[in-house]
Amino acid sequence: MAPVVERRVARGVAVTAGGAYDGVLARVLSAFKDEGRMALAAPLADLLRAALEAAEWAGEPVVTVPTTRAAFVRRGFRPVDVLAREAGAEVARILVARGRRADQRGLNRVQRAANLADGFGVRGRPAARSGVFLVDDVVTTGATIAAARGALRSAEIEVRGVAVVASTPRRKYTAPGA
Template sequence: MFTPLQQFCDRLLLRSACRLCQRPATEILCLDCGRQLQACAQPRQWQSYGVTVWAWGDYAGLLRRALQQVKFDRDRELAQALGQCLADSLIDWPRSPQLQLVPIPIARDRYQQRGFNQAEVIASAVAAAQGWPCNRRSLRRLQATQALHGLSAEARRQEVAGVFDWQASRQSGEIWLVDDILTTGATLREATQTIRANGDRVRGWLLLSQTPALEGLNADKGSATILKLKKQRHPCRDSSVGRAED
């Protein structure tokens, strides 16, 4: 608990609470949470379903908590911060004029409830940082699905069958689908299949997180490459996520 005097000083200095621990911070995360989030960066890359899968970190610890807060507390700024973390890990990617990011759309009622699509916010942050186009229009979700959490892989596959529509653009180029969490991959496979059925090629899936058990499900044993990162920028320093005070 903070004293009334501390609260008054915080208001005076325009300090707000860290989104993850509620301690005072001048930006959305305090220094400590920024460091912990930075430690979640363990990018992996592997091949699955004919595409390159690239995931920034495990869906665990602070990253899991942050993603839950994005969804359940409708925290768009935190989603942007996570997208910035992902973008910072991609600075060495080769520039390709053909590349475009396509976020996985959410159902209309969820969009109205939340006010944003977290995959779109993450994709936009990456697109802005990398100078890649973000295509929000071509892939549409035709119908809502029940929450996939708790369903078996087969039930997930059946639930998402036929939910997407792809309006091919003239220059589809090298498509990378973007999502916040990769679990069994049912949603991303369905989107990939829909795009392929319309004559376009999906080059890869770009994920903020993957569930820890995923490699066993989707990749041949031992085929996932753990990527070494160059020193990352602290999410609370030198980036749009901002500076924090403890």
């Protein structure tokens, strides 16, 4: 899988992705996350590294979006942490999930934002004082990224950029009868 870097703005946040979340990339990411196929970490990390570099990452610590407790128990690992480390980044695990969240899959744009309202907190500070990069696996509507970035900003931590492995293709809404 060769990187095809895409930049987009999701909920007012500039996000750089290493590829489009469809076809082969969607299946590979799912096999890594949900089936624990760790051999797929390297090619996925290559996409994340391409996104980080395109976003002008200069080695700052990365803050990964935390997985839900239920997903961690089910998988036994934190996929985004694994990918960030494999991409060569120092992971600062300071962003924590608060409360109970539903799985974002299957929720619409409004439901995703409501699901994440006050969904993250910050525990500690990164070792570097020059800011951090926020990293996740997939950006869909941007609700998760916006909530995570908001929590970091509230803790007065500068978010210098946002990178993800993949970005879902944007779909245009056509009103019925149009």
